[in-house]
Amino acid sequence: MSESLVVCDVDEALVEKLKAFRFRKATNNAAIIMKIDKEKQLVVLEEEYEDITVDDLRDELPERQPRFLVYSYQLHHDDGRVSYPLCFIFSSPCDCKPEQQMMYAGSKNKLVKTLNLTKVEQHSTPVPLLHSVHLLHTIPLRVAHRLISVPDLLLNDLFLR
Template identity: 35%
Template sequence: MMTFTERVSPSDDDNNNYSVDTSTLESLISLFSANKMSTRTVDIPQDVIAALKKFRFTNRKSTAAISVKIVKASLSMAVDEEFEDQSIEEIAEELPENHPRYVLLSHELKHKDGRISYPLLLINWRVCSYTAPSGAPMELMTLHASSLNYFQQVAEVAKVLEVRDGAEGLDTKAVDDKLLAN
């Protein structure tokens, strides 16, 4: 925590009359810090951040993904599963039917001009059966929804594909359409 010990006042050649009470400034900084912390309901541990960075900077020539879940008991995220050399449809089949996930996907994209790139896409896997007894608890869905922007910032991904209807909603066409959209 920073401490301020000086009282700021105008110099002789300054026409403004002002002063800053350091205790007020410290209180404002403390309040700002507390509010900043309270907006994050779920923590992203350093091992998850490291796994996301490693995934981002790995050169690959095939589709790959990393799935991250929220651990409700600890209010933190954890790497759930990593996928290498699998199609998007195969990845979709392996994701849980009734529990939300953040899926960072690297996928070969063929552009109209013949270029090939491997952009990243965040899949917001929000599949939930609200009527089934085995459906994801509403608390988990709420934590997932409230943490999306924070996860997106940490993962450094610009585009997000929302998937709410299971494996049927996640296929190569949906991913390509999202990545090619302006």
């Protein structure tokens, strides 16, 4: 049923940008924020960030508009390994316009499919800032078949302040 809700295509330039981002070699935290161009009915790049902290990323999100995010961060494992998971997050504030919520929710599946994110895990977490966070997909940059979830601490840092 949700497949029939698709209303927006994904900009080809954004698809290429996200492919490059997915396989980047940098070891810093980075993010891409995407929005929907209502007139063109297209998911487009809003902003790209390098060396962005979780706090700074949270501050960049609009308070009353949905956004799609792709976030790559450094994760230290207990055994000493370091990985760089790539997280796809859908942020949809409860107090945004219903038309916006429907447009973003309907386009989410199309975006995930276009970006070839095959292992999708979805969570809904209400937080005090009236954000509903959906963690859709997490993958390490260099090991595409292993699923790594974002630590709860990261999500709490990102959206609870």
